[in-house]
Every structure is written in structure tokens, then in C-alpha cells.
Amino acid sequence: MDVIRLLSDSIANQIAAGEVVQRPASVVKELMENSIDAKASSVQLIIKESGKQLIQVIDNGQGMSPTDARMCFERHATSKIKESADLFNIRTMGFRGEALASIAAVAQVELRTKRAEDELATLIKIEGSDIKTQEFVQSPQGTNLAIKNLFFNVPARRNFLKSNPVEMKHIIEEFQRIALAHPEVQFSLFHNDIEIYNLPEAKLSKRIVDVLDKSYRDQLAQCQIDSSFIKINGYVGNPQTAKKARGEQYFFVNKRFIKSSYLHHAVTGAFESTIPQGSHPFYALFIEIDPSHIDINIHPTKTEIKFDDEKAIYAILRSAVKQAIGVYNLTPSIDFEA
Ligand code: ADP
Ligand code: MG
Numbered sequence: 001m002d003v004i005r006l007l008s009d010s011i012a013n014q015i016a017a018g019e020v021v022q023r024p025a026s027v028v029k030e031l032m033e034n035s036i037d038a039k040a041s042s043v044q045l046i047i048k049e050s051g052k053q054l055i056q057v058i059d060n061g062q063g064m065s066p067t068d069a070r071m072c073f074e075r076h077a078t079s080k081i082k083e084s085a086d087l088f089n090i091r092t093m094g095f096r097g098e099a100l101a102s103i104a105a106v107a108q109v110e111l112r113t114k115r116a117e118d119e120l121a122t123l124i125k126i127e128g129s130d131i132k133t134q135e136f137v138q139s140p141q142g143t144n145l146a147i148k149n150l151f152f153n154v155p156a157r158r159n160f161l162k163s164n165p166v167e168m169k170h171i172i173e174e175f176q177r178i179a180l181a182h183p184e185v186q187f188s189l190f191h192n193d194i195e196i197y198n199l200p201e202a203k204l205s206k207r208i209v210d211v212l213d214k215s216y217r218d219q220l221a222q223c224q225i226d227s228s229f230i231k232i233n234g235y236v237g238n239p240q241t242a243k244k245a246r247g248e249q250y251f252f253v254n255k256r257f258i259k260s261s262y263l264h265h266a267v268t269g270a271f272e273s274t275i276p277q278g279s280h281p282f283y284a285l286f287i288e289i290d291p292s293h294i295d296i297n298i299h300p301t302k303t304e305i306k307f308d309d310e311k312a313i314y315a316i317l318r319s320a321v322k323q324a325i326g327v328y329n330l331t332p333s334i335d336f337e338a
Helices: 009-020 024-037 066-071 082-087 099-105 157-161 164-181 204-211 261-276 308-332
Strands: 042-046 052-060 108-114 121-127 132-136 142-148 186-191 194-199 220-226 230-238 248-251 254-257 284-291
Touching: 009 082, 009 099, 024 052, 024 099, 024 164, 042 164, 066 132, 066 284, 157 164, 164 186, 164 194, 164 204, 164 248, 164 254, 194 204, 204 220, 204 230, 220 308, 230 308, 248 261, 261 308, 284 308
Parallel strands: 042 186, 248 284
Antiparallel strands: 042 052, 052 142, 108 121, 108 142, 121 132, 186 194, 220 230, 230 284, 248 254
């Protein structure tokens, strides 16, 4: 007797959700990245009970057609790539077409979305991958996604969530990373109706101060290098602002936050003896590189990345930071107007 069968879409989506949706913060990341990809200039994040009750992202981006509003919940459904060659030229945050399918498999979701050319918005309610209703409603241009009761149908996952303060800390981390990467976008964050952040559109230096630490205000040194194959841009904190705790070290590659202990070493090494051992300098460094020289398709959350020539990037980064710290000594103030 044959025993192999194809899994239903909703089970397949639930399994995929295990990779993409680990906790409320993963939903925050996926939804906010979608808003950025939809070219929103304003993104509001509304959280209740550290995301266990509600994660809502409201943007003023491109919105979706009524058909796309259904399609976006299908697995491997994306507007961002078409053919395999596109995988080597990714300029959007998303491209896997998995996030919304995964999220809808493990939560109760309400989507309101409207394009500029449409008179009415589409409202879709979907629960555990089942579309419950689709109707036309009044709503402003853009997309408003409310994710309720995450893991309502996966009790093991729900019980595995950490305490509210811990889950909220992860949410704030994701919010901060995206807000730092897009100073040209206005962001706000509310938790249980209390405003945590309201960030006006600003220059990067002001955004860093607004998001992280007011004491960085006159303490940032600009890094800028334009080599033939990468551009580096951003700021490092002057050595006196180095902190005992880690956490305010940011690399962005083509605006995507990434983790790299190798490149971290390049930056901290450049500080040499200007900082005490065991303390960590602030940095937010943006690497711009032709997407064909990197592979971001290593892990579903895309925080790891492979570079063609990591050694060269290490060397360039190190000299960019050294130069910045030197420049800091010469011109210790920068202009903070938005
Ligand atoms: P991906 O981002 O990898 O394409 P997602 O599951 O996150 O996959 O989203 C599927 C599709 O839904 C996107 O490709 C996009 O076309 C559409 N979409 C999702 N969120 C938004 C949004 N906020 N505004 C406009 N379109 C969106
Ligand atoms: Mg996406």
C-alpha cells in the first residue's frame, strides 16, 4: 500500500511558519519590511500585550488590488521576483513570498488595503489559512494588517513565548533596526495605547539620536567610503561613548540589518586602544553593494549574508572607521537639522 500523501496547504503553511514566525517580533519585522517594499512614507506599529494579542502595521504605501489581497496569503506568492535570475539581483526586503502565508496559518488576520486608483479598500479576514470574508470597505490608501492572537491554533508555540517584557524587547529591537535603516520614513510605535516612539522623517544622524540615545547627539563621527565595489556610509560613536553592554552595533547591507561577527571585528579593531577592553562602541554602518555580489538566501529571516569577497569588505570597513575616528578629532561637531 502507498503511504505518502501531499500535505494540505494549511498544514504546509503551519510547518513553514515554524521557520519564519518564531515570535511576535518576527511578525513585526515581516510586516514592516513589506511596508518599506510598498514604498510607504509613514508606518505605524500598534502592539497589544507584547504582540500576543495584537500586532498591527498601518502604512500609506502602494496597497493591493482586490485579487492581490487574496493572493498575498498564498505560499510562494510574491510581486518581488519572477525568475531565478532575479535571485541574484534582489533590491527589496522580501522575495520569498512566505511571510503572509505563514502568519495567516498561525493567527487571526484582518487585512485592509487600497491602491491610489481604487475607490474602495478590500477587507479580508483570514484565520488559520481559511479566508472567512472578503468585502469592500472605506479605508485610506495603503495597507493595514492586524494580526490577532498569534499561535492561537498552535498551543505549544503560544506557551513557548517568553514573558511580556522579553517579547516586547524583541519587538522594539526589530522596530529600531528598521527605523534606523529608513530615516526618510516616519514611524510610530504604540504599546497598550502608550506611545513609545514617534519618529519624524529625518537625516540619519538625527534618526540615530531619536531612536537610540540622546547622549549620542554630539558624539557621532561620519564614515564614508566610495570604493569601486562597495559604498560605506553611516556613523560610529566617538570612543568615549562606548558602552559595557552590547546591542547598539548595526550593520545594514543594502538597507537590510545583518549580523556578522567577522565585520564586527573589523570595526572594533579599528578603535584599537581608544576604547577600554570589553566595552563596545556604537556603530550604524550601511554597506551598499551590487546584489550580485551577495547571497541573502541563506536563512528565512535573512539576517545572515554571504559576500563574494568578505576580506576586501573587512579591509575597507576598517579603514573607513579609522578615518572616521580621525576626522572626529578634527571636527567634533555635526549638524543635526532634519
Ligand atoms: P514577499 O514580501 O517575500 O513578497 P510576503 O508574504 O511578505 O512575501 O508578501 C506577499 C506579497 O504581498 C508581496 O510580494 C506584496 O506584493 C504584497 N504585500 C504584502 N504586504 C504589503 C503591503 N504592506 N503593501 C502592499 N503590498 C503588500
Ligand atoms: Mg514580505
